[in-house]
Amino acid sequence: MAMRCRTFVRFHLFFTALFVTLAVSSFAITAGENVLYSFPGASSGANPYAGLILDTAGNLYGTTGGGGNSTKCNLGSGCGTVFMLTPPIGSTTTWTETVLYSFQGGTTDGSGPQSSLVLDAKGALYGTTSSGGAHALGAVFKLTPPATQGGAWTESLLYSFKGGTDGSNPASALIFDTKGALYGTTPIGGANNFGIAFKLTAPTKGTQWAETLLYTFKGLSDGGKPYAALVLKLNNLYGTVLDGGASSQGAIFELTAPAKMGGAWTESVLYSFTGGADGGKPYAGLILDKAGNLYSTSGLGGAGGFGTVFKLTAPKTGSTTWTESVLYSFGGGPDGSYARTGLVFDTKGSLYGTTGVGTGNSGVVFELTPPKTGTAWAEAVLWTFSGSSDGGNPAAGLAISGTNLFGTTSLGGQYSKGTVFEVP
Numbered sequence: 001m002a003m004r005c006r007t008f009v010r011f012h013l014f015f016t017a018l019f020v021t022l023a024v025s026s027f028a029i030t031a032g033e034n035v036l037y038s039f040p041g042a043s044s045g046a047n048p049y050a051g052l053i054l055d056t057a058g059n060l061y062g063t064t065g066g067g068g069n070s071t072k073c074n075l076g077s078g079c080g081t082v083f084m085l086t087p088p089i090g091s092t093t094t095w096t097e098t099v100l101y102s103f104q105g106g107t108t109d110g111s112g113p114q115s116s117l118v119l120d121a122k123g124a125l126y127g128t129t130s131s132g133g134a135h136a137l138g139a140v141f142k143l144t145p146p147a148t149q150g151g152a153w154t155e156s157l158l159y160s161f162k163g164g165t166d167g168s169n170p171a172s173a174l175i176f177d178t179k180g181a182l183y184g185t186t187p188i189g190g191a192n193n194f195g196i197a198f199k200l201t202a203p204t205k206g207t208q209w210a211e212t213l214l215y216t217f218k219g220l221s222d223g224g225k226p227y228a229a230l231v232l233k234l235n236n237l238y239g240t241v242l243d244g245g246a247s248s249q250g251a252i253f254e255l256t257a258p259a260k261m262g263g264a265w266t267e268s269v270l271y272s273f274t275g276g277a278d279g280g281k282p283y284a285g286l287i288l289d290k291a292g293n294l295y296s297t298s299g300l301g302g303a304g305g306f307g308t309v310f311k312l313t314a315p316k317t318g319s320t321t322w323t324e325s326v327l328y329s330f331g332g333g334p335d336g337s338y339a340r341t342g343l344v345f346d347t348k349g350s351l352y353g354t355t356g357v358g359t360g361n362s363g364v365v366f367e368l369t370p371p372k373t374g375t376a377w378a379e380a381v382l383w384t385f386s387g388s389s390d391g392g393n394p395a396a397g398l399a400i401s402g403t404n405l406f407g408t409t410s411l412g413g414q415y416s417k418g419t420v421f422e423v424p
Contacts, residue, residue: 033365033383033390036060036095036406037085037420038413043069045081045099046417048408050173051116051341051396060085060399060406060420061100061125063113067417068102072111079103079111079132082125082143082153085420095420100125100153101143105132110139110157115229116173116396120180126158128170128184133160137168137189140182140200140209158182158209159200163189166211167196172285173229183214183237185226190216194224194244197237197255197265214265215255219244222267223251228285228342230255231294238270238294240282245272249280249301252294252312252322270294270322271312275301278324279308284342284397286312289349295327297339297353302329306337309351309368309377327377328368330355335379336364342397344405351377352405354394358384362392362412365405365423382423387412391419 039046045064052062064081066074073079082101088094105111110129117127125143133139140159146152161168167186174184182200190196194217201210214237217224223241230237235257245251250273256266273280279298286294294312302308307330313323330337336355343353351368358364362385369378382405385392391409399406405423413419 032424034422034424035390035413035419036422037097038389038391038415039064039067039417039419040415041067041077041417043067043078043099043102044097045083046078046415047410048418048420049114049395049410050408052399052406052408052420053117053119054399054401054406055119055123058087058401060095061117061119062408062420063115063117063127064418065112065114065410068099070102070104070111072105073103073131074112079105079109080113080129082113082117082127101155103129103132107132107134107136108157109133109155110141114171118174118176118182120176126174126182128172128174130169130171133157135160135162135168137161137163138170138186140170140174140184156207159211161186161189165189165191165196165216166213167198171227175230175232177232182209183230183232185228185230185239187225187227187242192216192218192224194219195226195241197226197230197239215267217241217244221246221272222269223253223272227283231286231288233288233292238286238288240284240286240296242281242283245269247272247274247280249273249275250282250298252282252286252296271324273298273301277301277303277329278326279310283340287343287345289345294322295343295351297341297343299338299340302326304329304332306330306332307339307355309339309343309353325375327351328379334359334364334384335381336366341394344398344400346400346403352382352398352400354397354407356393356395360384360387362387363394363409365394365398365407383421385409385412389414391421 046067068078070079111132168189197214199212223244225242237255280301281299292314309328365383392412395410
């Protein structure tokens, strides 16, 4: 079951890259790309499906879906890793990879991480694995840094999914609230097998984290199959579902915290996609601007049916209606298509993201610039992946630091096992 789910997630991300024929267009803007690291496989990791996070020192952290020093997973090619990339020191230009942890699989450890990490104030890393755990249905883990520099990081499983009402096979990253609780989703499991939203609360005594089921999706008008991380605003959570909604093309939802502790969370659908010009099948998570508006991508729909970048505008005072607008419709040519990944803002309000498909079917990095007049956002392709030494098929969004963008490709690179790249 776990292996089937992991294969499905990867297939779902890239199925269009195998079949789509791209149209010829005139997009030719490039910014340059630097490969910071090519994964060689084996103990150093292989095939990163998740994005990156940065610490204050400029180190990059991420996960790989394969590789590592275990032979229990992926036909003996590893159960995945957590890695750190350290920036160059002095006159050198070489980034240094350190494997912080190799997953061992089985029932005592996780395997096959597909999501980004989150960092706490003490430098510990948290994430999910799509497989492994006590019931072989995925887990939530913590990596604690060593007490002395150069020591080994310590991994602990905070929760193993059982595959019943508590969900299974998480594909999303986690988020913290101000009290240190963790929130996430699973795309399957739950009472209706359409996934759940959950909360993990740190123990007050002992070592057992407690899972609270916030919502079980029915796969109907309320949506189903949340693959992405949640976003927290005040006490409410926002997210996307790939299926369900009024037209069965996915939806944006809000989970409202109960007025009294121990009460039930309330789910409301803010927008249901039609699969037409407005987009459809949102796979990626959301980001918020200062006004509380939500942004993301849809994998299908739009003017040409190749997916969109969209905005959901928060209701005006006295209203409860959210308004969806398409900022950009992918054309199915060199501008990219079938976006499955989230977005990041820069300080000027431009949006950046990736698609797994572009010229040569290996994906692009794009920028969307807000309009100075009118309503049309302008897209620029910053890099088109060749699928060879520069990487190919990014399965995750970007991290931004100043004017530099950082990301991963699941394929390509020197060893054809994926890369970490920078677009300056």
